[in-house]
Amino acid sequence: MRATLCLIGAMLMTTTLPAQAARPDPEARIAKALEGRVAGKPVDCIPLRQIQSTEIFDRTAILYKVGSTWYLNRPASGANFLDRNDILLTDTHSSNLCSIDIVRLIDQTSRFPSGSLGLGKFVPYTKKKG
DSSP states (O other), X not given: OHHHHHHHHHHHHHHHHHHXXXXXXXXXXXXXXXXXXXXXXXXXXXXXXXXXXXEEETTTEEEEEETTEEEEEOOSBOGGGOOXXXXXXXXXXXXXXXXXXXXXXXXXXXXXXXXXXXXXXEEEEEEOOO
């Protein structure tokens, strides 16, 4: 009986390890996405209508692409809910997306809410000159 349980445990470990290895570390993905860019002074808001795309880094951050400047936001709260397969639903009260705004997360498949988060400051990243 004990040998069977050990064998089942070993089989489960071998089936989950490749899946985990296939999904890169969020910090490594952020570093790769921002390669060749330099950080600027954090800002409270970015122009909402100029956001061209977003990229979610699981349980870590959101990258907002606004023209040639990209803004990395590490949520002040709720980052543990971030999943790159979620839809970001933001309720704003101005023409800007600000660090005081709340973002609700919607699962793409089920369309059910999967959490919410409070945005942090936006760190601008621009391409290195030269």
